[in-house]
Amino acid sequence: MINEFAKTHNLKKYQVDQFNIGYYKTLISSFDELSTWSKQLREDLKKELLFSKLTVEKTETSNDGSTTKVLFKTGKNNYIESVLMRDKSRNTVCVSCMSGCPVGCIFCATGQMGLNEILDEQEILDQILYFARELKKENSSITNIVYMGMGEPMLNLENVAQSIEAITDTDKLAFSKRRVTLSTSGYVQNLRAFLGKNLGVKVAISLHAPNQKLRDILMPNVSKNNTLIDLFEVLDGYVKDTNKRITYEYVLIKGVNDSISDAKELVELLKGRLALVNLINYNENGCFEFKKSDNTLLFQDILLKNGINCTIRKSYGGDIKGACGQLSVNYIQC
Ligand code: SAH
Ligand code: SF4
Secondary structure (H helix, E strand, O other): OOHHHHHHOOOOHHHHHHHHHHHHHHOOOOHHHOOOOOHHHHHHHHHHOOOOOOEEEEEEEOOOOOEEEEEEEOOOOOEEEEEEEEEOOEEEEEOOOEEEEOOOOOOOHHHHOEEEEEOOHHHHHHHHHHHHHHHHHOOOOOOEEEEOOOOOHHHOHHHHHHHHHHHHOOOOOOOOHHHEEEEEOOOHHHHHHHHHOOOOOEEEEEOOOOOHHHHHHHOHHHHOOOOHHHHHHHHHHHHHHHOOOEEEEEEEEOOOOOOHHHHHHHHHHHOOOOEEEEEEEOOOOOOOOOOEOOOHHHHHHHHHHOOOEEEEOOOOOHHHOOOOOOOOOOOOOO
16 A cells, blocks of 8 residues: 555665554554554555545444445445355454445345445555554454455456455555455456466355346356356366365345245256355345245255255344445435
């Protein structure tokens, strides 16, 4: 974050290192705490750079204490949400890469907002650093980071990739690549470019349908120009090169994509592929008439019996609208 500042102030490498240690490792809570720097340099830093480009507007914690959702405001007065989910020894942070989302999948509350703003690298990092600082107060730390909040990462490719580089950089957050997962609705060309960067993070694809026709209905803006055939060409190539498994997210919506025949079709689609299906029961969100499926266990059973790895995603923070697909800022009237 201090590249420009380092240039204009002719900082030495050791001073940049001191900054990185304070900001990313000690997790200082203001530039005043950067005690390794002179007072003068700290004052200049405060004048020229914001400690965080995001400001906290509101925090909400679920009744069971497992989930905290934070509403942040950007410098352009747009809102984003980020979520911390605690489960035993895991602390997973779900970050947004946009305020709203331009893709408009017909079941997703974030898509209903449209796009307000894409976030830059710093704004993505600010969300992660916020939770890292909060957890540090409890002598704890983030264990997993998921790019599964508001927005479509492949439509904000450079900022997302730079933020991943910063969190995994050993001089900065030094976070393990294997504990970072990025979810995308599947913009094929950008996905190819992203995978080509070899950032080493896990990739999840929002599939949600076992065939092109149903996917076109559920995710029309992405699906029609990024067909399953093209998507699998990129993914199969990636798996062949890296031997890394792809996660396929499948949101189960009652009467829409949760029948026995849908499950069987999904088996056929993924047979022979290195895949994990992560079923997400639909989180009702007040925006749409769609309902939760009653078929989750049966659907999983069909996949497992036919040799497809399949897990069911635990839902967090439903009571504070912090679960998958519920992130939408409340001024949107659903
Ligand atoms: N835009 C990216 C990142 C968002 S991740 C993507 O779509 O992959 C959020 C995940 O929750 C996606 O898999 C999304 O399709 C899913 N989702 C959206 N609305 C949902 C809902 N109401 N209930 C459950 N999952 C939902
Ligand atoms: Fe955007 Fe993902 Fe929601 Fe689709 S599912 S509208 S891509 S956030």
